[in-house]
Amino acid sequence: VTDGTGKLPDEKITLKVADSVPSTNFISKEGIVYWMNRVKELTDGKVEFEYFPSEQLGKASSLLELTKSNTVDIAYTSYATEEMPLTEVAALPGAIPSSVKGTKMYWKLVDQYLLEESYLSNGVRPMFAVTLPKYQIITTNKKIKRLADIRGLKLRTSGGPIEVATNEIGASPVAMAAPEIYTAIERGTIDGAMLAVTSYQPYQLQKAAKYSTTNANMGSFIATYSINEVVYQKLPYFVQEAMLQAGEETMQHFSTYLDDHVEELTQTFEQEGMDMYELDGETLGNLNEEIQKTWDDWANALEARGYAGHEVLQRFEEIKQNLGN
Amino acid sequence: MTIVLPILLLIFFLLFGMPIALALGIAGSIGLIINEGWQAFFGVIQTAPYDSVESFVLSAIPMFILMAAIMSVTGLTKDLFYSAHQWLGNLPGGLGIATVFAGAGMGATSGSSTASAATMASAAYPEMKRYKYSTPFAMGVVSISGTLAVMIPPSIILIMYGILSEVGVATLLIAGIIPGILTAIGYIVTILIWVKIKPEDAPTIEDKPTMLVRFQSIKYTWPVLLLIFVVVGAIYTGVITPTEAGAVGAFTVLLLAIFMRRFSLKSCNKVLLETLKSTTMILTIIIGAMIFGYFLTITGATQNLVTYIEGLDVSRYVILSIIVAVFLVLGFFLDQMAILILMVPITFPIVIALGFNPIWFGILVTKAAEIGLVTPPVGMNVFVASGAAGVKTTESFKGVIWFVVTDLIILLLLMGIPEIATWLPETMNN
Amino acid sequence: MKQLHHIFEKIERIFVILSQTALVIMMILIAADAASRYVFGQSIIGIYEFTERYLMIAVIFLSMSYVAKLDGHIKLDVLIDRLPASVTEIFNTLFQLLGAAFIFAIGYQGMVMTYEAWSNQVVSTGLIAWPVWLSYIWVPVGAYLFTCRLMLQFSQSLLLLLGKKKRQFIVKKEDVI
Ligand code: NA
Ligand code: NA
Numbered sequence: 001v002t003d004g005t006g007k008l009p010d011e012k013i014t015l016k017v018a019d020s021v022p023s024t025n026f027i028s029k030e031g032i033v034y035w036m037n038r039v040k041e042l043t044d045g046k047v048e049f050e051y052f053p054s055e056q057l058g059k060a061s062s063l064l065e066l067t068k069s070n071t072v073d074i075a076y077t078s079y080a081t082e083e084m085p086l087t088e089v090a091a092l093p094g095a096i097p098s099s100v101k102g103t104k105m106y107w108k109l110v111d112q113y114l115l116e117e118s119y120l121s122n123g124v125r126p127m128f129a130v131t132l133p134k135y136q137i138i139t140t141n142k143k144i145k146r147l148a149d150i151r152g153l154k155l156r157t158s159g160g161p162i163e164v165a166t167n168e169i170g171a172s173p174v175a176m177a178a179p180e181i182y183t184a185i186e187r188g189t190i191d192g193a194m195l196a197v198t199s200y201q202p203y204q205l206q207k208a209a210k211y212s213t214t215n216a217n218m219g220s221f222i223a224t225y226s227i228n229e230v231v232y233q234k235l236p237y238f239v240q241e242a243m244l245q246a247g248e249e250t251m252q253h254f255s256t257y258l259d260d261h262v263e264e265l266t267q268t269f270e271q272e273g274m275d276m277y278e279l280d281g282e283t284l285g286n287l288n289e290e291i292q293k294t295w296d297d298w299a300n301a302l303e304a305r306g307y308a309g310h311e312v313l314q315r316f317e318e319i320k321q322n323l324g325n
Numbered sequence: 326m327t328i329v330l331p332i333l334l335l336i337f338f339l340l341f342g343m344p345i346a347l348a349l350g351i352a353g354s355i356g357l358i359i360n361e362g363w364q365a366f367f368g369v370i371q372t373a374p375y376d377s378v379e380s381f382v383l384s385a386i387p388m389f390i391l392m393a394a395i396m397s398v399t400g401l402t403k404d405l406f407y408s409a410h411q412w413l414g415n416l417p418g419g420l421g422i423a424t425v426f427a428g429a430g431m432g433a434t435s436g437s438s439t440a441s442a443a444t445m446a447s448a449a450y451p452e453m454k455r456y457k458y459s460t461p462f463a464m465g466v467v468s469i470s471g472t473l474a475v476m477i478p479p480s481i482i483l484i485m486y487g488i489l490s491e492v493g494v495a496t497l498l499i500a501g502i503i504p505g506i507l508t509a510i511g512y513i514v515t516i517l518i519w520v521k522i523k524p525e526d527a528p529t530i531e532d533k534p535t536m537l538v539r540f541q542s543i544k545y546t547w548p549v550l551l552l553i554f555v556v557v558g559a560i561y562t563g564v565i566t567p568t569e570a571g572a573v574g575a576f577t578v579l580l581l582a583i584f585m586r587r588f589s590l591k592s593c594n595k596v597l598l599e600t601l602k603s604t605t606m607i608l609t610i611i612i613g614a615m616i617f618g619y620f621l622t623i624t625g626a627t628q629n630l631v632t633y634i635e636g637l638d639v640s641r642y643v644i645l646s647i648i649v650a651v652f653l654v655l656g657f658f659l660d661q662m663a664i665l666i667l668m669v670p671i672t673f674p675i676v677i678a679l680g681f682n683p684i685w686f687g688i689l690v691t692k693a694a695e696i697g698l699v700t701p702p703v704g705m706n707v708f709v710a711s712g713a714a715g716v717k718t719t720e721s722f723k724g725v726i727w728f729v730v731t732d733l734i735i736l737l738l739l740m741g742i743p744e745i746a747t748w749l750p751e752t753m754n755n
Numbered sequence: 756m757k758q759l760h761h762i763f764e765k766i767e768r769i770f771v772i773l774s775q776t777a778l779v780i781m782m783i784l785i786a787a788d789a790a791s792r793y794v795f796g797q798s799i800i801g802i803y804e805f806t807e808r809y810l811m812i813a814v815i816f817l818s819m820s821y822v823a824k825l826d827g828h829i830k831l832d833v834l835i836d837r838l839p840a841s842v843t844e845i846f847n848t849l850f851q852l853l854g855a856a857f858i859f860a861i862g863y864q865g866m867v868m869t870y871e872a873w874s875n876q877v878v879s880t881g882l883i884a885w886p887v888w889l890s891y892i893w894v895p896v897g898a899y900l901f902t903c904r905l906m907l908q909f910s911q912s913l914l915l916l917l918g919k920k921k922r923q924f925i926v927k928k929e930d931v932i
Contacts, residue, residue: 022491024670053670056619056666057369057623059376062372069367071364082878083877173882174792175798175802177380178488179488184566186495187563189564189565202488204493204495207493338850339831340834342831344829347853351857367860370864380807381807391778564789565789571785575786597775598771601814602825602827605827608815610829702831717832717836718829
């Protein structure tokens with residue numbers, strides 16, 4: 001088999017991979033590194049990678065651009081939600097039940113619709129995408145017993161749907177650089193934050209805050225690695241196959257890891273003195289009802305700009321039904 | 326060769342007087358083009374300039390410089406140093422010691438050493454000149470005092486190390502306290518020795534001011550002292566974040582100056598231009614340093630170096646020393662943040678595998694970064710301070726040498742006695 | 756030529772005033788946000804993004820050219836102080852041309868980036884849909900200004916080298932502020 005450029009398959013192919021997370025982070029270890037290793041194995045070492053973690057080649061928000069311009073071949077395109085707004089559907093509050101299920105749902109949607117609409121139109125193809133665990137409410141001094149307890153809290157959020165949801169439930173969303181969260185929580189500049197439990201440890205938040213919900217569903221984040229489409233099309237067929245297979249395996253491995261890891265971390269943080277608690281049924285119900293009001297606004301705003309917001313929502317719902325919850 | 330050529334070009338550009346920002350950017354670009362091709366070059370110059378500037382945290386730089394410019398133009402800093410001189414002037418190098426204190430104070434409010442250096446340069450340098458201190462002495466003290474912001478918490482460098490290595494940020498910040506104080510003491514001792522050897526560099530006040538004169542000198546000073554106290558207090562009680570402190574400080578100083586009838590619309594233009602000059606100079610260099618850093622990274626230059634060191638068959642202390650030395654050498658050329666991003670992810674696993682304490686390593690790395698801020702050819706603090714004071718960089722580098730020697734001694738001390746870094750966090754954890 | 760120079764200086768001045776204004780707004784907004792968060796327990800939405808995406812970019816890029824005019828982009832003087840003036844002037848002229856080409860490339864890429872964001876109507880996600888092209892556009896504007904400034908300096912150095920102009924034509928620092 002030869003590819004378009006006439007390269008023989010026994011020639012080594014080296015690809016540059018860039019992301020924005022430290023190589024010690026789980027997204028790196030259980031995600032891209034796992035994937036790279038699988039590709040190497042499946043191609044008998046024909047494919048090699050040069051890996052640049054930790055924003056070594058560019059800020060998170062620029063990684064799509066660097067892939068498009070082929071400065072690198074493969075990158076973490078998770079922060080390209082402005083260029084691919086429809087991909088945010090799985091990040092909406094209440095959208096995904098768990099990492100494993102969320103990942104399956106999202107990948108199905110990619111297959112059906114987003115691959116053409118969002119990724120290929122931006123010149124990239126996703127290799128794998130995993131939905132992070134549901135975002136929780138972590139607070140310094142106040143345990144949330146009723147919905148009213150959230151009102152007026154200053155909560156650090158990243159932008160996007162989480163910010164909208166935080167505002168919807170009457171809390172004050174505070175924007176802040178991630179490295180500053182720790183000090184801000186510790187000194188009471190803010191009352192807490194919205195994050196996945198898996199993100200507490202990288203920022204040491206379990207040492208700064210006392211309380212965290214465990215069953216809220218404030219939204220998620222989709223960790224996606226994509227390859228430059230032109231580069232992909234030039235790869236030998238067996239390499240493409242290997243990459244797709246490695247992608248499937250990585251999603252299975254990574255999402256299972258995340259769900260298990262949340263359980264584990266919850267216990268660890270509890271032992272370290274944090275109060276990890278569940279919201280009662282009624283509070284959770286009220287909360288979900290309120291945050292799901294933001295879905296329509298999300299879709300409407302997109303429709304106004306010519307994106308099929310409602311269609312994507314509907315497709316995502318259908319996929320969820322078909323998967324059984 | 327393809328990696329060495331751009332480095333040689335950089336040195337050539339710098340020596341023959343190309344602006345530092347352009348030298349870094351152009352040498353880096355040439356490196357990208359010959360190693361990776363035009364596509365990579367276009368990709369990097371599209372993203373790097375915007376990315377290097379688009380940061381809320383970096384807004385601390387213009388805001389702290391603005392605060393300093395207002396204080397300087399309205400004469401508030403002059404009063405402050407007049408007072409410091411009345412109190413400390415009888416000590417040898419008194420104004421220099423006052424500058425170190427002020428630098429430590431700034432360091433406790435700010436995580437940014439460049440902002441701190443610019444503030445010190447526009448505030449302390451003119452005063453030291455007025456009292457006939459020599460230029461290298463004054464600029465040396467100013468440039469080095471700015472670096473105290475790096476070790477004394479809050480520190481952007483320590484926080485960045487914490488994030489890259491996933492070592493506890495809180496523990497790291499606490500670990501920085503004693504080395505930070507030790508460094509400040511080291512600088513004061515250096516000043517005392519310097520003045521002992523060359524008294525003409527920092528003339529002492531002949532007549533001793535009376536206590537009355539001393540207390541009277543506080544008259545115009547207390548509003549500023551109060552302000553510093555309030556801003557520091559607001560940071561430590563969590564009312565504001567360290568990043569916001571610059572803006573809040575600038576705004577408050579402005580109100581204070583208007584209240585004291587020191588501020589006119591005419592001075593407004595001057596203040597803003599001064600601020601723009603320093604800020605834009607700094608950030609343009611950061612853009613250039615980013616582009617050069619991307620060239621070093623994408624060609625695998627740094628990675629290869631580390632792989633080589635890792636493979637050496639020597640004692641673990643030798644390897645650690647080499648790694649710290651590499652941080653120091655990179656510090657000659659690169660922006661501190663770029664070095665951290667480049668080096669921590671690849672050296673940290675080695676250091677841990679060798680069984681060293683991650684917090685201790687963080688402090689060593691931070692100390693090396695601190696030194697890199699004042700070493701030629703790219704010594705960001707010296708540039709910023711020289712730019713703000715309007716002095717030749719050569720003069721400043723000349724003055725900074727002795728403080729670098731002190732810093733190296735402290736670095737050796739830290740390597741020899743890890744407890745300097747680890748004792749306080751361990752005590753506080755128990 | 757002289758008239759062109761004059762017009763350019765006027766335009767450059769306008770953008771510096773914009774940059775100065777952005778600086779003042781930045782100070783007021785960040786202070787107001789901190790005050791609002793502390794006093795009313797409510798952060799003012801959008802200040803963070805507005806500061807980093809618009810004000811920071813405008814402050815830096817719109818003043819680059821003026822800072823070059825003030826000779827504010829610092830350089831090393833270890834060696835050039837010891838070289839004959841004629842030698843440093845030759846290098847200076849070369850460097851200005853090289854610098855102009857480099858900054859022009861940045862401006863061009865910035866323009867492409869701005870155009871793409873504009874034609875695709877890219878906006879930020881979250882509570883406020885900030886138009887992204889209005890954030891990018893200061894990069895090409897500032898870079899092109901800087902390119903013009905460098906070309907101006909280059910032509911002046913060249914004339915100086917060729918001995919057609921006297922030295923005082925070059926703007927002195929003191930004349931500016
Ligand atoms: Na500090
Ligand atoms: Na240096």
